Each structure stands twice: as structure tokens, then as C-alpha cells.
Amino acid sequence: MDVSDTKNSFVGVVFGVSGLVGKELARKLVSTCKWKKVYGIARRPDLTSISGIHFISCDLLNPLETKQKLSSVLEETTHIFWVTWANQFPLDTEECFQQNKTMMSNVLNALLPTSKSLKHVSLQTGTKHYVSLQGQGQIGQLGYYDEHSPRVTKGNNFNFYYGLEDLLQERLSSSKVSWSIHRPGLITGCSDRTLYNFIGSLCVYGTICKYMNLPFVFGGTEQCWEETFIDLSDARLVAEQHIWAATNTVSQVQGQGEAFNAINGENYVWKEIWRAISYKFGVNVSESSMFCVDFTFSSAMADKGGVWKEIVMKEGLQETKMEDLANWDFLDVLFRCPIKMLGTRTKADRMGFKTRYNALDSIFYWIDVMKAERFIP
Secondary structure (H helix, E strand, C coil): CCHHHCCCCEEEEEECCCCHHHHHHHHHHHCCCCEEEEEEEECCCCCCCCCCEEEEECCCCCHHHHHHHHHHHHHCCCEEEECCCCCCCCCCCHHHHHHHHHHHHHHHHHHCCCCCCCCEEEEECCHHHHCCCCCCCCHHHHCCECCCCCCCCCCCCCCHHHHHHHHHHHHHCCCCCEEEEEEECEEECCCCCCCCCHHHHHHHHHHHHHHHCCCCCEECCHHHHHCCCECEEEHHHHHHHHHHHHHCHHHCHHHCCEEEEECCCCCCCHHHHHHHHHHHCCCCCCCCCCEECCCCHHHHCCCCHHHHHHHHHHHCCCCCCHHHHCCHHHHHHHCCCCCCECECCHHHHHCCCCCCCCHHHHHHHHHHHHHHCCCCC
16 A cells, blocks of 8 residues: 555655755645645745745754744654754764754654654665765775665764664654655755755856856866766655655555665766756867866855856846855865765665656756756856
């Protein structure tokens, strides 16, 4: 039986509703009759403009505020979608680990004592589950990571993904509540509230290149230019997978802690698609100027904040600062990534989740969404 056939009986809460996947989750949930009510939770004021969402601004790091604002909501909640994280501290630090665990713990503390309706918690982490920022990935030995690949055990082991998984195991294992874990790679989506915003960065870069008649250069290592180092994960696919796992009994093997890589499922290399992306922005590139190992986005774009402000005013775009959409340090790291984070999607395929996206189609779709939402001209 597919429990998603039950109509008007679900109440969903999306934690991180203003992010790349959060926005898509909210749109998909409110667009079907299966969901009686959908709440969206974020720390900052609501700018998502998603019709049908009951938005609540809440600082989840504050236990008292969390309980005061969410207790009545959580009493009727049937499904939690956790697609948020605290990013005040660098990844793989103890501070980042503790903050993220504290946020989820505060919500569970407000929810579990009174909840009678909760059916499922859907947790989003990422394929960085399989590697360490200290260079302790094992891709050379293991090939493509599947969901049973071991955690990184060397070093201090402060990957906050592990803390969240262990917290759900601890708090839900003795209950009738099921949970699932979703591990996307590089997410393509549209948001001005996301730190690691690939499409936003790409769009700002392409727009400035066109406006200033600059070459559309890929700055990175030759390996990242010619080989696939990280899976693309379309936000539409990730959102659909969350809902599929949360509402379909087939995906809930024994109901507890099933993990799924949430990836497009298609290899790509930047060398083969970079020219097409440049044409999408209306920027011409030559073979000799497309790739440069010495080019860094953080240096090339460091003084372009005023240019972006000029473009926004001239084109009548949504008012954003360049850093609201673009993270140049992230692009530099992404295109110089020393560790491959490539997963299989065999498990999700085998259990019936068939959604896939072509890499270039996915990038083009979200560029068009950025244009439609007036983030870029």
C-alpha cells in the first residue's frame, strides 16, 4: 500500500523552507491534495512567496523560542522534513557539529512529549557523509559510494551529519515513527538564502561576464575540468525523493533509518558542457579562454559588487547584494575539489524511485527559474 493515497490527512513541516530544496518541497507539498496543511520554518523573515505555506520565523538554537512557537504546530504534525543547517561555524568543526545537533534536539524536545500524529522524519544531509575535508576520502579504493559505505573514522570526526543521524536513532528507535536520510551532491536550485549556492553563483558570474564583455572562464584544476568529481542533484529530484520516502511504505524497509543517495544519476564533465552554459548566458567563449588553472573567482569577482548593484538597478531585478546569490570561495573550492564524492543511486532505483535529470537540462532549468524570479536579467 502506498500511504500517499490517503487524502487530506497529512500535515508537513519543512525546516529550512527558504533554501534550495526547502522551497521545492514546500511547492510540491502544497500543490497536492494529500497535505491538509504545510508549515515552513526558517530563522529569517519569510521571502519565499509560496502560496499556501504557513510560515513561522523561529531561531531553532533557542530552546524556549522553539517550544513557544512550534509546540502547537508540532502536535498536529505528521511529517517533518529537515533540510536546514546552522552554518555559523566551518564544516567538520566541533562547534558546527554541536550547533546542528542542538537545533534538531530542541525541535524533538518540543515535539515528542505531546505528539500523537508524527509518522515520519525525513533528514537531508549530503554525499560529504562519505569523505572528510581533511582529505580522508576513500574513492580510490571503494569506487562509487553506496549507502552502506562506512563513515569516515579518522581524525576528530565532527561531521554533523553523523550527529543528526545518531540523534534520530536515539530518539526514535523505540517509537513507531519512521525516518529516512537523503544524501544529495551539488544541489541545483534557486534561492537567495543559501550559503553554498551553485546556480546563484553561476548566474551572477555569467551575468557580469555578459555585462562587462568578460571571458566566461572555468577556473580550477585540470582534473575537475575533465573528470566528474561530484554528483549533481536537482532540487526537484531531492524534494520528490523526500516525499516518496516519507509517504510510500515500499521505501520504508522496516521503517527505521533508511538512507538514500539523492542524485541525478548521470555523469557529466565541465569540459563538455561549459560552452553550452556560456551560450545560455549569451557569452561567447573561445577554446583557448574557457579553462585557466590560475583563474580564481574570488579574485576576479572581488571588486564586482558595484557592477552587480548597477545591473540590478538597470534591469529592475529583485534587490540583492552580490553575496546574497554568489559565493566565490565556494566555486573556487568546488572546481578544485581534491576528493571525489560520487554515489550510486542503485538503492533508490531498486525500490521504485525513478526520477532522473540530465546535468545540462538541470542547470538550464534553474537558470530559467532565476530569470523568471527576476534574480538575473
